[in-house]
Amino acid sequence: MSGSLRKGSYNTMLLNVAARLLPEDMEMNIVSIAELPHYNADLDLPDAAERPAAVATFRQQLAEAEGILISSPEYNYSIPGTLKNAIDWASRGTDSPLLNKPVALIGATPGGFGTVRMQAAFLPVFVFLNMKPVFKPEVLISHANQKFDEQGSLTDKAAEELIGKKLQALRDLILKSRP
Amino acid sequence: MSGSLRKGSYNTMLLNVAARLLPEDMEMNIVSIAELPHYNADLDLPDAAERPAAVATFRQQLAEAEGILISSPEYNYSIPGTLKNAIDWASRGTDSPLLNKPVALIGATPGGFGTVRMQAAFLPVFVFLNMKPVFKPEVLISHANQKFDEQGSLTDKAAEELIGKKLQALRDLILKSRP
Numbered sequence: 001m002s003g004s005l006r007k008g009s010y011n012t013m014l015l016n017v018a019a020r021l022l023p024e025d026m027e028m029n030i031v032s033i034a035e036l037p038h039y040n041a042d043l044d045l046p047d048a049a050e051r052p053a054a055v056a057t058f059r060q061q062l063a064e065a066e067g068i069l070i071s072s073p074e075y076n077y078s079i080p081g082t083l084k085n086a087i088d089w090a091s092r093g094t095d096s097p098l099l100n101k102p103v104a105l106i107g108a109t110p111g112g113f114g115t116v117r118m119q120a121a122f123l124p125v126f127v128f129l130n131m132k133p134v135f136k137p138e139v140l141i142s143h144a145n146q147k148f149d150e151q152g153s154l155t156d157k158a159a160e161e162l163i164g165k166k167l168q169a170l171r172d173l174i175l176k177s178r179p
Numbered sequence: 180m181s182g183s184l185r186k187g188s189y190n191t192m193l194l195n196v197a198a199r200l201l202p203e204d205m206e207m208n209i210v211s212i213a214e215l216p217h218y219n220a221d222l223d224l225p226d227a228a229e230r231p232a233a234v235a236t237f238r239q240q241l242a243e244a245e246g247i248l249i250s251s252p253e254y255n256y257s258i259p260g261t262l263k264n265a266i267d268w269a270s271r272g273t274d275s276p277l278l279n280k281p282v283a284l285i286g287a288t289p290g291g292f293g294t295v296r297m298q299a300a301f302l303p304v305f306v307f308l309n310m311k312p313v314f315k316p317e318v319l320i321s322h323a324n325q326k327f328d329e330q331g332s333l334t335d336k337a338a339e340e341l342i343g344k345k346l347q348a349l350r351d352l353i354l355k356s357r358p
Binding site: 036038080084086125128 | 184185186212213220221254257258266303304306
């Protein structure tokens with residue numbers, strides 16, 4: 001999932017880059033967080049069928065995934081609210097599709113610090129949900145406005161290599177995590 | 180503003196408690212974050228008149244305030260996504276109504292740790308926006324489900340006193356911050 005709704009989002013482009021770098025035995029589906037309502041505990045009912053339709057669909061999509069790749073910008077030195085809202089909706093109940101799940105976090109920003117603070121802000125979230133984060137290699141893409149060509153390919157080949165390694169590490173963690 | 184949209188929200192109740200404890204020379208208006216769309220940089224235009232109507236209204240309400248009181252639950256050891264989304268919408272541009280503004284953060288939760296991690300997650304946000312947070316006294320209300328009576332009054336009188344002191348500190352900071 002991408003943490004940005006902007007049409008020309010670098011992070012959405014990054015997901016598409018990742019899709020092309022995927023190990024042969026992996027498949028990736030990009031899920032949208034734009035249709036989710038604002039989180040409201042009154043609507044977050046234990047019975048999945050009674051939750052808002054967009055929430056039920058989103059949780060089902062995550063439940064079908066063995067691992068999650070998140071690519072996100074940093075807003076105000078933290079996680080974009082809309083992305084956190086998606087996490088909030090997926091987080092509740094013992095049937096949460098985030099619990100114990102392998103996750104890889106990457107980020108791109110036009111700024112100079114590559115979303116480091118956004119990625120740090122995710123750590124407590126991962127702890128709460130007992131997710132299995134792939135820490136290394138870290139993918140922190142600074143000056144993103146200079147790093148994609150017109151086809152949406154990464155021109156920073158070192159960054160591209162890191163993304164490939166991150167996906168490989170996510171794959172290995174998923175395989176290890178199978179019951 | 181309250182970080183929770185739930186009808187019976189403890190944090191919305193806390194705002195109402197705060198309204199009754201307000202120093203005589205302060206006024207408080209509760210603003211809603213529920214109507215804001217998901218943040219989308221494509222819609223966050225420099226010209227306020229071109230922003231989504233709910234965003235323009237929200238930013239105007241904040242601009243009219245000399246200080247901000249936020250009462251919020253903690254979701255997944257962090258800031259509720261919907262609250263962060265509101266902050267994101269208000270944060271952009273040199274006309275951001277959050278820049279340099281006095282802010283007091285309080286929180287209530289049925290859990291045992293009083294929203295400590297939500298409040299910690301706000302610190303980088305305050306840094307980015309150069310806000311002026313009132314750090315002391317800290318208002319961290321645990322076991323909130325046992326601390327309100329049927330009229331929505333706080334039965335925890337020690338907590339109520341802290342809220343009064345926090346408001347007083349916010350007032351003093353606002354006065355000091357006037358040009």
